[in-house]
Amino acid sequence: MAVFASGSGTNFEAIVQAGKAGELDAEIGLLICDKPDAYVIERAKQFSIPFVMLKPEQFPDKAAYEEEILIQLNQENIDLIVLAGYMRIIGQTLLQAYPNRILNIHPSLLPLYPGRQGIADAYKDGAAETGVTVHLVDQGIDTGPILAQEKITVESTDTLETLEEKIHTLEHMMYPRVIEFYIEKLKKEQVRT
Template identity: 55%
Template sequence: MTTKPLRIAVFASGSGSNFQAIVNAVQEGRLDARIELLVCDRPQAEVVERAQKAGVPAHTFKPKDYASREAYEQEILALLQEKGVELVVLAGYMRIITSVLVDAYWGRMINIHPSLLPSFPGLHAVRQALEHGVKITGVTVHLVDGGLDSGPVLAQRAVNVEPDDTEQSLSEKIHPIEHVLYPQVIQAIAEGAIDLKQAAQPKTKDGMIVQ
């Protein structure tokens, strides 16, 4: 990363609580970044309203209007390059990312996931944790490599699972952790405390950066 503040784009599909956490961190001076763009595949999503209130430009689209995933990602890639985006931040973006974006932003695209990866990748991670009866789950921030939540881990935080937890109650415990951790990781990237070039190299499990 070469510029200050760090130029980022956030991809989201739903309510945008992690997007809002990033906005708040920027506004409060805890995150030395500039949100150049919100990308959203659901034009009516609440996150679009959040972006408007924050003064963040939003690119919305309907995937069905395009011939392929690659077609709309080419359009998105052109926007990212036009705005000089250095880091792509996936925050509840519910679309599969193809090689169009993964290759262009390899080592510069991150995601947050509500489990301690590699456990419980994919959809319904909180439900998976409960169904498996684990005592501890958590939050992971990782690089995106085109697989299913399989990229190198950058940071993790643990969350205790209580016997009476439901999917809703456990999610409510996980969300505040996400809202703290994601801006912290982005700031660490901006400061160079997390070296994405190093993290993007093939690693053994013991070599992963876990904070």
């Protein structure tokens, strides 16, 4: 599988560690990153995972950018894409090449609080609970079919920072488990066909 990330890479590292612990039966063949200064690149180097840094602004349009990503994915025989803090909307080029094979994790209980600021939006709204959603990616923003959700209570003592910490801790436990579940589901479907 390939992981796409734009930031520090804590979910990327949680996925790598789950693989090393035997909790995830998948090889991370590639990291795709769109930010040259993202710390996730350092994490990939630490774990000796190949990475490609592609800046979208170096391409004439989204389709050309995603065509280059496809070339990289095909070279590594990637079967599944896992978004882990990738801050770009996936376009038709990748959606058509990987139908029902792109997963995303989002820090809210979708359909509530989609978009970039899911944790902050729930906190500002005074939500009594929030959580984490893992879903398949479609052409919308955080609108694809939901694979799993887990809730947490927003305590009266929570600050935005403590809520973020609780959400990220839950993400790191949940995402590898849901990825493994989905990989097993895909394997069973392949056996049937």
